[in-house]
Amino acid sequence: MSAHLENDIIGRRGLMFVLSSPSGAGKTTLTRLLRDEEPSLTLSVSVTTRARRASEVDGIHYRFISPEEFFDLRERGELLEWAEVHGNFYGSPRREIERSLAAGRDILFDIDYQGAMQVREKAPDDVVSVFILPPSIPELRHRLERRAEDSAEVISRRLTAAKGEIGRWRDYDYVLVNDDLQRTFARLRAILSAERLRRERQTGLTSFVEGLLNDL
Ligand SMILES: Nc1ncnc2c1ncn2[C@@H]1O[C@H](COP(=O)(O)OP(=O)(O)OP(=O)(O)O)[C@@H](O)[C@H]1O
Numbered sequence: 583m584s585a586h587l588e589n590d591i592i593g594r595r596g597l598m599f600v601l602s603s604p605s606g607a608g609k610t611t612l613t614r615l616l617r618d619e620e621p622s623l624t625l626s627v628s629v630t631t632r633a634r635r636a637s638e639v640d641g642i643h644y645r646f647i648s649p650e651e652f653f654d655l656r657e658r659g660e661l662l663e664w665a666e667v668h669g670n671f672y673g674s675p676r677r678e679i680e681r682s683l684a685a686g687r688d689i690l691f692d693i694d695y696q697g698a699m700q701v702r703e704k705a706p707d708d709v710v711s712v713f714i715l716p717p718s719i720p721e722l723r724h725r726l727e728r729r730a731e732d733s734a735e736v737i738s739r740r741l742t743a744a745k746g747e748i749g750r751w752r753d754y755d756y757v758l759v760n761d762d763l764q765r766t767f768a769r770l771r772a773i774l775s776a777e778r779l780r781r782e783r784q785t786g787l788t789s790f791v792e793g794l795l796n797d798l
């Protein structure tokens with residue numbers, strides 16, 4: 583089938599592609615690779631009360647806001663999901679997500695398991711969730727230390743939280759061990775490609791098939 587036929591005649595609902603992992607396993611890195619190779623994927627830029635890291639740009643990696651602004655957004659129902667993670671608040675602004683989905687665009691989320699479960703509860707048919715595991719705990723520690731963006735105290739807190747986070751692996755549709763980055767990335771793209779083609783996401787398939795049958 584040509585791309586033209588698939589896009590213009592059959593059509594497809596946008597999906598929400600959710601990545602979670604313990605801190606340092608590599609989901610932000612994979613998110614960046616995916617965005618570079620899949621320009622049609624819209625990244626949901628979260629709001630957070632966490633302090634900005636040296637490498638981060640406000641509005642690109644996160645929108646950095648005060649706790650007061652966060653609570654205000656939450657009270658006004660402007661967050662599709664939110665959670666307290668490692669002592670800071672994070673949330674996914676609802677409006678841009680709804681706009682993208684309505685336009686049939688897929689959205690990429692880098693959120694923790696609490697957020698992943700909230701999003702799945704709200705839109706069970708439109709969420710595809712992937713949990714990223716590190717190849718080992720020493721390697722996870724090594725990645726957090728090598729990233730060199732967090733204090734020793736923050737790293738230790740995140741490693742402690744990893745136990746509870748890794749324990750959620752069964753709640754996800756797919757689980758990938760991020761040992762070799764390029765191989766994990768290839769697998770992630772394969773999941774996205776296959777999920778985009780699921781029968782139930784193709785909104786015009788019924789009438790297309792009816793048309794084929796009528797022409798027989
Ligand atoms: N497969 C890999 N092999 C080696 N290093 C990796 C791999 N994947 C990611 N890294 C490196 O590990 C560090 C942590 O990765 P990243 O920041 O993507 O993790 P994260 O899961 O998003 O963490 P956080 O939840 O804290 O944001 C980075 O320095 C990144 O370059």
Ligand SMILES: Nc1nc2c(ncn2[C@@H]2O[C@H](COP(=O)(O)O)[C@@H](O)[C@H]2O)c(=O)[nH]1
Nearest residue numbers: 628664665667672673674692693694696697
């Ligand atoms: N529930 C949500 N979790 C989020 C969101 N944005 C990020 N996160 C998760 O927080 C931790 C820590 O991230 P970091 O950038 O401070 O290292 C990580 O698990 C992210 O996936 C969000 O909007 N909602």
